[in-house]
Structures are given as structure tokens and as C-alpha cells.
Amino acid sequence: MESLHAAPAEQELLDSYSNAVIRAVDLVGPAVVKLEAGQGAGSGFLISSDGLLVTNSHVIQGASHVRVIFSDERSARGEVLGDDADTDLAVVRVAGNQLPHASFGASGAVRVGQIAIAIGNPYGFQATVTSGVVSALGRSLRARSGRLMDDILQTDAALNPGNSGGPLVTSTGEVIGVNTAMIMPAQGLSFAIASNTARFIVSRLLRDGRIRRSYLGIGGSKTPVSRRIVREMGLAVASGVRIETVETPSPASSAGLRARDLVIAFAGKPVTGLDDLQRALTDERIGQPTPISIIREGERLTCVVVPWADRPSDRH
Numbered sequence: 001m002e003s004l005h006a007a008p009a010e011q012e013l014l015d016s017y018s019n020a021v022i023r024a025v026d027l028v029g030p031a032v033v034k035l036e037a038g039q040g041a042g043s044g045f046l047i048s049s050d051g052l053l054v055t056n057s058h059v060i061q062g063a064s065h066v067r068v069i070f071s072d073e074r075s076a077r078g079e080v081l082g083d084d085a086d087t088d089l090a091v092v093r094v095a096g097n098q099l100p101h102a103s104f105g106a107s108g109a110v111r112v113g114q115i116a117i118a119i120g121n122p123y124g125f126q127a128t129v130t131s132g133v134v135s136a137l138g139r140s141l142r143a144r145s146g147r148l149m150d151d152i153l154q155t156d157a158a159l160n161p162g163n164s165g166g167p168l169v170t171s172t173g174e175v176i177g178v179n180t181a182m183i184m185p186a187q188g189l190s191f192a193i194a195s196n197t198a199r200f201i202v203s204r205l206l207r208d209g210r211i212r213r214s215y216l217g218i219g220g221s222k223t224p225v226s227r228r229i230v231r232e233m234g235l236a237v238a239s240g241v242r243i244e245t246v247e248t249p250s251p252a253s254s255a256g257l258r259a260r261d262l263v264i265a266f267a268g269k270p271v272t273g274l275d276d277l278q279r280a281l282t283d284e285r286i287g288q289p290t291p292i293s294i295i296r297e298g299e300r301l302t303c304v305v306v307p308w309a310d311r312p313s314d315r316h
Contacts, residue, residue: 017115020171021131024117027173029129030100032166034069034121035078035092037061043120043166044068044092045175046101047202051094054202055165056180057083058144060090068094071127082205085145086213088180089198090165091205102167105174107194110134110153118157118179118190120166132157132188134176140275141181141191148275151197153177156188168192204283214285214307216257217250218243222273223262225295233300237272240264240295255305257294264300265293281307 031046035055042059046052053068060066060080068078076094083090117131136154143149155168159182168177177192204211223242230238241263246252263271266280267290286309293302 031102036067037063042164051096059165082209084211086147104195116155120163122160122162130158151194159190212283214281217247217252219245255303262295
């Protein structure tokens, strides 16, 4: 009859894994909080001893203040300093000093197969821990705003409603991601916003209260380019963005762009669809003359557009 006990070597391996998870939870667990905003709830984690914390934008649901519940069950009122629906990140400040906090690691150094530990408050059960591995890197995921989020980590560490906004950490307790979503019908498919992205977005939210992106003033849709045109013009793309509307005034109208123009490149990089164009419209493009290549009535043209910082409706 086979023994129900693990062999010594297997037991040692299991103990090493368990100890790694335990150490990480001991380090990061006290920094993880529960957030309540209106009818919604989720997780977050402190990133400074004086009360700065990170969560998902969809957790705060556009609120200006949230209730923060610490791991020792104390609660406090938190002020939302800024959020960005396009990356599903938000920053909250809660009063305090010498608070336990976590540190961002470098997501660029993450390897597929390394241990990943998720800490959060699924279904309201505070300080719940799940573990697994990083199962893929560089995924793309659609934010609730409709914009495509890049550089997403995929993990098989189980996430459930309420985990959103909590940290995904390494065995050494470094935060490599902000848990954001799971695919409900699937098993072992959970996603986190990479820490390198989170660190950048958090710094901009603290500086500006929002993320500034450049703006052209066009509406459009992905449209295939005929094989004949691709061949004759030597294009690097087989599709582009067909402009449906041009706002007035806007950078696009000032540059002479028109409805029915087909955008195939921006700033020297191919554009195959709206996601490519959105990725290129960073704050670095604001006020910078930028070439935009189009096909108009069978002819390839290049215009120069100077993106704005905001839509006219966003200006104060």
C-alpha cells in the first residue's frame, strides 16, 4: 500500500514553496486594504508610509472619496487623488504615518513560470491569498473604457470579484502587477497591470490628477486595404483607419484631414487600426508636429498634424 505522505525530497520542495509564499504574504499582507465606494468594493495596497495607495479605476467607480479598511480592521476615509479608466488605475490617499506599505518591482524582469501571489478581498473575505505562476507576458486586454491596455501579465493565481486592485507579488514580496480582471468561464486565466505601467501612471496621477494623452479629433474604423494598393504602394500594412468624422476645430481639421481618408501611418509607424493610433497618441506628442500618412482617392499623401492635449470639451 502506497504511503499517503510525501517523500522527503517532495516534502522539502513543498515546504520551500510554502515558506516562499508565507514570507511574501508576511511582507505585503499588512499593506493590502479593502476599499468600499458606493455599492462597490475591491482591494488596494499602500505604496508609501504616509498613506498613498493604488487600486483599480473601476473599484472607485468615479467616487471622490472611499472607505479604506486596513488589515487590522481599522477604517478611514480615503481621498481619490486621480484615476485613469484607460489603464484601470487609481491613486487614493488616506491619513496616516508609518503605515505598512509595499514596493513596486520591475515587471520587465518577470519570467514566465515564476511564482505569482495574489492578495486581496474576494467576495468581502479580507486578506485572502492565492498563488500560482506567471503564465504569459505582454498580453493585451480591453479596459472598461474601450481602450486597449498593453503589457498585461497573465497568471493562474485565482482571482475573484473583490480581488480587483490588489497586488500581484513575487516570492520576495515585490509588487509586479495590479490585479485587474479574470475571465469568468475560464479556469486559470487572470490578469494584472504590469508594475512598470502602474509606476508610470501613478507618478502622472500624483502630478496631474489625470493622464494627459494627445488628441487628433477624428472618429474612424478599421478598414482593409486592397491587395492591389498594398502591392502598388509597397505598404507595410493591409488595413488602416478610415476616417468617418473630423471634429471642428481640431488638430485633424487644421491639418487638412477629411472624412474617407485612410490613415496608414502616424509618426513613422504603421497604423493597422484604432488601437495602433491610440497607442501612438501619448502625452509626448502634445504640441509636436507629427507626420500622418493617408490614402486619399487612390493617392498616398503625408500631412503634418499637431496634436492637442485635450478635447475641446475637456478644457476649462
